[in-house]
Amino acid sequence: MRQPNIARAAAVLAGSAVAVIVGSGAQANATTVEFPQVPTLATGGLCWTNVRTWVETNQQWPGRAIFNVRALPVSGVGPGAYPFAPLCEVYTTVAWHNMTTGATGAYNNIVVTGIYGSIQYSLFQDTGPGRVEVTVTTNNVSIPARGWFDVPA
Template sequence: MRSPTYVRAALMFGSLAGVTMIVSAPPAQAQTVEFPQVPTMFRDGLCGGSIRVWADTSPDWPGRAIINVRAQPIVGFGPGEWSFAPLCENLTTVAWRNMNTGATGEYRVVVTAGIYGSVQYALFQDTGPGHIVVTSYTDMANIPQTGAFDVPR
């Protein structure tokens, strides 16, 4: 017959092993996909730079993605007292199409940028699950860029 101490120790270690297995389950993995930058001009001066666009997805938000837009530092000449450190803007559009369902949408935002770039603009998009193709462009002279990412169910 086993001693009560041995039985208690076995129960305690067995319980800890079960808790460890539950706690160490891998978390849902978010994913970030960056697309090629959009070289572009900006208005309110003679300004140029590029726009970064990327998507964040996660199993925690099935059928949805966050589209992110941010201008890199710009260069140029603008009106005002600090003409060599201008604030310039453009209308940036990220158009998307779900290749599995045919759903479409777009995220449009006025991006204001300066010598340090811009703030990050971001918005959830209800893309539905599937393979999403995006085209990013601005309303000023630019070179549109395309990219793709997958949204989980």
């Protein structure tokens, strides 16, 4: 026997509310820190963009952080059949230094961007617990960004 539409809607809403309540508890200890954007030239034409970077930490990943990089939509002119919709790239480095433990490292990536921006590039880094300073640079003319975040033990 089929449930009436109102009963099915109530069941779906109740299930969604439970999912939101259960799902929100898992993110309670998560922290996201975004750094200033890096305006930069890119290769593949006469291109420029801004690179966004941010980190995510969580009590569930002690001594680790997820580093994220994403370019905003590119502007400029490139070669090919669609010169005003160029596809350009920029080598991006997120260098980090743990001020508490002395550990250092870097997340290096070639970020490919177009008129809609780039995909999100992400990677876990074993920073160790403590205060971590970050410098974001590219291999082209750019204005580097600096920031810091805390990693739980």
